Amino acid sequence: xxxxxxxxxxxxxxxxxxxxxxxxxxxxxxxxxxxxxxxxxxxxxxxxxxxxxxxxxxxxxxxxxxxxx
Amino acid sequence: xxxxxxxxxxxxxxxxxxxxxxxxxxxxxxxxxxxxxxxxxxxxxxxxxxxxxxxxxxxxxxxxxxxxxxxxxxxxxxxxxxxxxxxxxxxxxxxxxxxxxxxxxxxxxxxxxxxxxxxxxxxxxxxxxxxxxxxxxxxxxxxxxxxxxxxxxxxxxxxxxxxxxxxxxxxxxxxxxxxxxxxxxxxxxxxxxxxxxxxxxxxxxxxxxxxxxxxxxxxxx
Numbered sequence: 001x002x003x004x005x006x007x008x009x010x011x012x013x014x015x016x017x018x019x020x021x022x023x024x025x026x027x028x029x030x031x032x033x034x035x036x037x038x039x040x041x042x043x044x045x046x047x048x049x050x051x052x053x054x055x056x057x058x059x060x061x062x063x064x065x066x067x068x069x
Numbered sequence: 070x071x072x073x074x075x076x077x078x079x080x081x082x083x084x085x086x087x088x089x090x091x092x093x094x095x096x097x098x099x100x101x102x103x104x105x106x107x108x109x110x111x112x113x114x115x116x117x118x119x120x121x122x123x124x125x126x127x128x129x130x131x132x133x134x135x136x137x138x139x140x141x142x143x144x145x146x147x148x149x150x151x152x153x154x155x156x157x158x159x160x161x162x163x164x165x166x167x168x169x170x171x172x173x174x175x176x177x178x179x180x181x182x183x184x185x186x187x188x189x190x191x192x193x194x195x196x197x198x199x200x201x202x203x204x205x206x207x208x209x210x211x212x213x214x215x216x217x218x219x220x221x222x223x224x225x226x227x228x229x230x231x232x233x234x235x236x237x238x239x240x241x242x243x244x245x246x247x248x249x250x251x252x253x254x255x256x257x258x259x260x261x262x263x264x265x266x267x268x269x270x271x272x273x274x275x276x277x278x279x280x281x282x283x284x285x286x287x288x289x290x
Contacts, residue, residue: 008113025097039092042091043088064278067286
């Protein structure tokens with residue numbers, strides 16, 4: 001019984017999706033504004049990595065100056 | 070190598086590709102749906118790896134010509150960083166494949182080729198570990214590098230084109246150019262590629278500078 005109701009559900013979903021040319025995209029995530037959170041999180045992580053790299057670069061510059069002397 | 074402009078440029082390009090990659094328009098493709106956005110992040114890993122391996126083999130050749138140990142340092146640190154990007158590419162590829170096509174390793178010629186190429190470059194590091202004397206280590210690993218690089222190209226870029234594959238541009242699939250026919254993805258993709266190449270080169274240069282400092286200090290003591 002569960003298999004048949006799942007099949008019926010999928011057929012119904014399929015019919016309603018023809019409005020979007022048949023290929024489902026995550027438009028809900030975007031229209032509800034939640035995608036901005038995802039973008040913000042990834043950007044924050046990446047800015048963190050960038051700051052770490054810059055700090056590393058500065059430390060190495062200092063070491064190079066000391067070793068030159 | 071110590072200038073800042075290209076490093077900041079790299080960071081900005083990648084930051085921009087994160088924002089545009091998630092929020093920008095993408096073509097609607099079956100099976101892939103939104104995961105096509107992964108192209109902005111998974112593929113640049115391989116571009117960065119390739120660039121770093123190319124730098125490494127160039128400096129390996131330079132070492133053989135000049136016997137200057139600094140060239141060998143660049144070669145090994147470029148491979149070290151390239152291997153990191155290689156693993157990131159493999160990992161992200163497996164994650165993408167698992168969710169989209171149902172299995173993490175679809176036994177696709179490109180993935181198998183990249184796995185073998187990874188093993189070859191890991192063997193380069195093992196080879197270096199086995200040799201104690203500095204000049205001998207540099208010479209033998211430079212020769213190995215010069216063999217490994219073209220084999221990597223064949224495994225990852227030539228063989229997949231000859232057989233069936235799930236990657237674009239290989240065996241029976243349309244290329245990336247066909248997927249992105251109205252050029253929605255190209256500007257973001259190319260800026261992500263350039264950005265990650267710059268960051269990869271930056272990380273390799275940091276490792277190289279550290280090795281130089283260690284080397285100077287070892288010689289002083």
